[in-house]
Amino acid sequence: MKKLSVVAFGGNALLRGDEEGTYEEQLKNVIDTCENIVHLIKAGNNLVIGHGNGPQVGNVMLQHEAGAKVFGIVPQPMHLCVSETQGSIAYLIEQQLRNVLLKHGIERNIISIITQVVVDKNDDAFKNLTKPVGPFYTVEESKELEIDKNWVFQKDPRDRGWRRVVASPKPMEINNWQIVEKLANDGNIVITVGGGGIPVIQNADGSFEGVDAVIDKDLASATLAKLIKADEFFILTDVPKVYINYHKANQKALSRISISEAQKYMDEGHFAAGSMAPKVKACMMFVENGGIEAVITEASQLKDENCGTRICK
Numbered sequence: 001m002k003k004l005s006v007v008a009f010g011g012n013a014l015l016r017g018d019e020e021g022t023y024e025e026q027l028k029n030v031i032d033t034c035e036n037i038v039h040l041i042k043a044g045n046n047l048v049i050g051h052g053n054g055p056q057v058g059n060v061m062l063q064h065e066a067g068a069k070v071f072g073i074v075p076q077p078m079h080l081c082v083s084e085t086q087g088s089i090a091y092l093i094e095q096q097l098r099n100v101l102l103k104h105g106i107e108r109n110i111i112s113i114i115t116q117v118v119v120d121k122n123d124d125a126f127k128n129l130t131k132p133v134g135p136f137y138t139v140e141e142s143k144e145l146e147i148d149k150n151w152v153f154q155k156d157p158r159d160r161g162w163r164r165v166v167a168s169p170k171p172m173e174i175n176n177w178q179i180v181e182k183l184a185n186d187g188n189i190v191i192t193v194g195g196g197g198i199p200v201i202q203n204a205d206g207s208f209e210g211v212d213a214v215i216d217k218d219l220a221s222a223t224l225a226k227l228i229k230a231d232e233f234f235i236l237t238d239v240p241k242v243y244i245n246y247h248k249a250n251q252k253a254l255s256r257i258s259i260s261e262a263q264k265y266m267d268e269g270h271f272a273a274g275s276m277a278p279k280v281k282a283c284m285m286f287v288e289n290g291g292i293e294a295v296i297t298e299a300s301q302l303k304d305e306n307c308g309t310r311i312c313k
Helices: 023-042 056-072 078-103 139-149 175-187 217-227 258-265 277-287 301-304
Strands: 004-009 046-051 111-112 117-118 131-137 152-156 162-166 190-191 198-202 208-210 232-237 242-244 252-254 254-260 293-298 309-313
Touching: 004 162, 004 217, 023 078, 023 198, 023 232, 023 301, 046 078, 046 175, 046 217, 056 131, 078 111, 078 190, 078 208, 078 301, 117 139, 131 139, 131 175, 139 152, 139 162, 152 175, 175 190, 217 232, 217 277, 232 277, 232 301, 254 258, 258 277, 258 309, 277 293, 277 309
Parallel strands: 004 046, 004 232, 046 190, 111 190, 117 198, 232 293, 254 309
Antiparallel strands: 131 162, 152 162, 198 208, 242 252, 293 309
């Protein structure tokens, strides 16, 4: 039986820290990432792809605000911006992955699903804003925006500047996960839970409504991986492995660690809250709930079957 793999593309799969975010830049990055996952497809894995949208949703919100200032166009709520970027990013991934597979002589159907993810309206995350979105700002720019827009900012753990932070509630239910499971096990490549999914709450009468938040894409992808009983879970980021004592003279790359070791390093504060900690937590959750192995690595490393940091029981 074929392995079922869920792969969460990091934000750098589309937009990297030193780039402006042009269509051409995003296109090149998507092509590069798609080329790197061909190894998994050639190995015969069934595949589900999630992706981030932090820089993109932040930029869309800025565009809405600029349109309001200059042209009086009413800006749309964050959950609608999340849906916009979920669709546009999925379009790029689906199109370029199809082109890459054509180049390699591989025939697989690819389908994108706009995904709503249910969260709890009483989640404490709505009182404690932690999820970084949008571009990096200088300290001076962040202070001005705090006053002008009542935004909340945090300093990037890698000293790339300051980013706006918003609520990041936990995913409770992935809408249509059963359809994703069937499509993937039938051999179709499915792109879903983009940007962590569109955050929605369910009312007492069963109806849904969107809420302004950003769900962590790694946790949402891990939740989906658990629901569809995936064998493997990959998080693609901008480093080849997870490190302890990161950016210190005694930093050490981790190759294979157990859940208990991961928790020990977490408790010791080795993983930054806005950076590696949510990735490690997502991997731990997947393995704790029946997954065989979770991997954190950089996309170009996937050709090595022992790549990255591997978290197992």
